Amino acid sequence: MEPEPHTQDSWLWSQLQASVDAVQFRKALRDVGDGGKRWPLWGHMGLHDIRQRYRRSMLGPFWITVSMGVMVTALGLLYGRIFKLDLQDYLPYLTAGFVIWGFIANLTTDGTRAFTGDEGFIRQIAAPLSIHAYRVVWSNLIILGHNVLIYLVVAVWFQVNPGWVLLLALPALCLLVLNGMWISLFFGLVSARFRDIPLIVSSLVQVVFFITPVIWKPAMLPERTLLVDANPFYHLVEVMRGPLLGHAPSWENWLGVAVITVIGWSITLLFYTAYRWRIAYWV
């Protein structure tokens, strides 16, 4: 990306200083709250996004399930061979990880288009801007729901019985959704201003996929490295993958996710306080 000229930086910086005040902060919070209350709208829009994509196809949204199934089968057979792993153990691991990773990755890339994609709406009708972030999270949740079916098939096939630990997947999912909200708001906001961000994010997401333990296991590394423990995406994936596979996530995982949630929301609220009202001008 071409570096921004200094003058623009200083403008943005002075905006940040000038507009972070209690009034704007309350407005930002109210925007997020009121946006949630408009669930009939974003609920409808999110569902609509999915239906739209698969309208008039025979399987409809279950194409999501099918393509995920094909993907994990192919990857599982290949990497199971490469890593010389027992498929009984490896395929459920890969499937669970891949499904959760898909949720986080898609959410991030869709998040960059949260505001620019709804530009017409934003400039036509005054509504809480967070609606667009809710819509992104919701439509990705629907996709996750379709993908989880593949995990069910694999789990039944290989007789994975997670037991009661499975219940931990629920709070884990709630945490992921909570993080999904700030990710959409934050990347949606910065992408509205800097149009290179979506391109950068989508290429970074691919890199992160390979350095995050999704197709490989942390145990395969000779020693625990920062690649695993300092990788926020590892914690985000593991906190839900663990319960799906039948082992509780470690306290480091919970802590990692909690830290990401707090830091992510803090930065997002800071930016959202300062620049929320500029979004209509930027899109």
Place this chain on the structure above:
Amino acid sequence: MASIRLEHVTVAFPIYDAASRSLKKRLVSAAVGGEIQLEPGSTRLSVVQALDDVSLAFDHGDRVGLVGHNGAGKTTLLRVIAGIYEPVRGQVRVEGQTAPLFDITFGMDPESTGYENILLRGLFLGLERKAIRERAEEIAEFTELGRFLDLPLRTYSAGMRMRLAFAVSTSIEPDILLVDEGIGAGDAAFLAKANRRLQEFTGKAAIIVLASHSEQLICSMCDKAVLMQQGRVLATGDAEEVLRMYRELKAADLG
């Protein structure tokens, strides 16, 4: 009681260098006529002054026409009142629920059926599902589209789409109605019907702000008017008077 108060409202659009943002096209269309300035202390970032120190007050019962050249700031002003743009400087206080009628076909999906579109557009306008269901029959009846409402919108003609959009948009009862240009709708027979509905619809609104180039429309609908030029308010007052000034302004430009 509905009211609109604007005090020293300034709206400026940043124009980013083409290298950092590929948005030239839209900004040009938003900027025609507005004053283009350089952001203080910057050599690359310029801003278009879309509204410059605008102070206005409208009260219950006001029917206001906005006149001025293209890009004089009419649409921006409507968007500020609607709450879409928050001003860079100045205060905006609006009492009452606003309903913008800028592009009434907005938010309609060609792949969805007529009924689905009634729901979609109703949700956009902030109605509850229940309220939309209650109104759906009345809306359907007004459009006279009959069984077409069960077919996807893409099978409709432009006029049919317009009927549907118009019927849904006018099914709400806002305190403040913001209209950008006149709402045209369909064939002559429908137009007469639409006019009646529009009168009923607008009759219920406490305040109407209408931006238009049509003097006839403003004469027939408004008692007050605001003349704008380059983002500034040149005159406000009695509609007849302001329109006369607008004509003089146009004549001066031509001569």
